Amino acid sequence: xxxxxxxxxxxxxxxxxxxxxxxTFRCDMFNVLNLLNYKWGGYSQxxxxxxxxxxxFDQTTKSFQYTVNTNAGVRQKxxxxxxxxxxARYSF
Numbered sequence: 001x002x003x004x005x006x007x008x009x010x011x012x013x014x015x016x017x018x019x020x021x022x023x024t025f026r027c028d029m030f031n032v033l034n035l036l037n038y039k040w041g042g043y044s045q046x047x048x049x050x051x052x053x054x055x056x057f058d059q060t061t062k063s064f065q066y067t068v069n070t071n072a073g074v075r076q077k078x079x080x081x082x083x084x085x086x087x088a089r090y091s092f
Contacts, residue, residue, distance in 0.1 A: 005033060005040065005041055005042070005043070006030075006031050006033065006034075006041055006042065006043070007031070007032045007033050007041070008028070008029065008030050008031070008032065009028075009029045009032045010026070010027070010028045010029070011026070011027050012024055012025065012026045012027075013025045013026075020091070020092065021090075021091065021092045022090075022091050023088065023089070023090055023091075024088065024089040024090075024091065025086075025087075025088055026086070026087040026088070026089070027084065027085070027086055027087075028084070028085040028086075028087075029082065029083075029084050029085075030082060030083045030084075030085075031081065031082040031083070032082065034081065034082040035082040035084075041082065042077055042078060042081075043077070043078060044075040044076065044077050044078070045075065045076065045078055046073055046074070046075055046076075047074070047075075047076045048069065048071050048072055048073070048074060049072060049073065050069050050072060051068070051069055051072045052066040052067065052068060052069060053066065053067045053068075053069050054066060055067045
């Protein structure tokens with residue numbers, strides 16, 4: 001989807017404890033654009049594609065009656081959340 005804008009960021013820091021031992025701290029941020037501004041990040045999708053709605057059936061003319069859906073084809077912004085994850089790892 002070329003209209004999808006989502007950036008992820010990851011940062012890690014190694015703390016050497018001596019010898020081959022180390023402690024690694026890590027932070028992962030998903031959808032950083034939305035973290036900076038709620039209008040950024042995520043994507044838009046078309047949620048309503050029904051052009052007509054069935055309103056009823058006329059017994060005298062034996063035909064269906066329809067109404068036009070004015071919201072057909074409207075784009076709605078979705079997936080506008082962000083998440084942050086922290087982790088630590090001990091290596092020896």
